[in-house]
Amino acid sequence: MAATDAVAAARNRDAGAYEPAVDRLAGADRSGLVLGGVVRLLLEETHPDGLDGDDVRQVLERCVRGAAPWRPEVDPHVLLVLLASALGVYDPGADDAPPDPAEVARHAPLLVADLLAATGRPLEGYLTTAFAEVARTELHD
Template identity: 40%
Template sequence: MPEWPPTVRAIASATDEAITAARSRSETDFADAVRALGAEDSAQVASIHAEMVRSLLEELHPDGLEGEDVQDALTRAVRSAAEWNSDVDVPGFVEVLTGALGVADTEEKRPSPRPEHAVLIIVDLLVRRKSSAEKYIRQAVAEIQRAQTMEMP
């Protein structure tokens, strides 16, 4: 990983491990990686994962994202995860997708999405994109760093 702060490096590493575990359908390894993600700053974890989801969806739908596309992403991720993971919570997947797309209900106080939902969505999107996680982890961190350095009006 590039010269990132320790927290970002830890999130990137745990995300990569969780993706690898999900791809190999190892519940134990997945749970360990998710636990590692849970030990990191939840806002930073959610930001990196949301940026990855957003980027993958944009690449998969270059002509624009429609409601049916989001529904398809949700359905595919839930079905794929349910084949091997006994802890599938559909509202968690919805929270990740709506949060990543900026359409979450901001008036309602909700907990941050659990990282396992984001990882499972990311895995399904990576399979559809036929790509590795590293590129998207790097892009997400770079985009967040870029956004943090821009002056707000």
Template identity: 40%
Template sequence: MWPNDWPSSATAIATSVDVAVTAAHAADEPGFVAATADLAELPADQVMAVLSAIVRELLETAHPDGLTGDDVRAVLEAVVRRAAAWHSRLDATAVVSVLTGALGIDDPDEPETFRTNPQPAAVLLIEYLADLSDTPPRQPIQRAINEIARAETVEMP
């Protein structure tokens, strides 16, 4: 399934993200809630690093010529509309925060304040962007974890 040389935490994150994205794609609210609850049990900083990397990659894949303000608005509207049809606990503010954070356009001086866990919003963005770009979600999940692992092993001079 995932590379054997990954640490158990990386495998747990990859598996939980994959299960959550699959549940979102199926509009399976109980499955999505359970999968994102599993994600919430993992180290939040590691999970958000992986989720943000996946969102960034999929944004680049879905918008290879660059992302305009209209594109960002269209992504936000599509994710919220799509998820609102089946996810009763949707936090649209978290979707905005996760997207702007992944793009690096959030205010660095303002502390991150989420009314709810931001991970479900990130998963909803991943599901939509993977579908939009016709990218199997497992590929960017694996690339994100591999890139983070590579970056952590590079020694600073």
């Protein structure tokens, strides 16, 4: 699966494996929704009392600092949009278009890998839960 491969490459900081995985991820249906669900689940687990602005800043800074040495084109703004979207608080203004699927695919695995490192747990359980939530939401829409 593209998401698993991309997150594994991000965790290993393997640029050679990362590019083809994110290319596949960008073409996958609902990958942004699923990875956004994984981010939300991880944020809830790592911050059980909720997040404040300082917590979001710390997550963002840690992710950017961890990714920048091997992904110098990492865009903090895209990561911030992904965080805000996962938390359900992203509201793009007139001048702020949301990132395209390719940008989401290039950045979401970085964020997921960073948050997974904080939990020490594997991705699979989070993916299963996120897929189920997306399917449930689509069923009720």
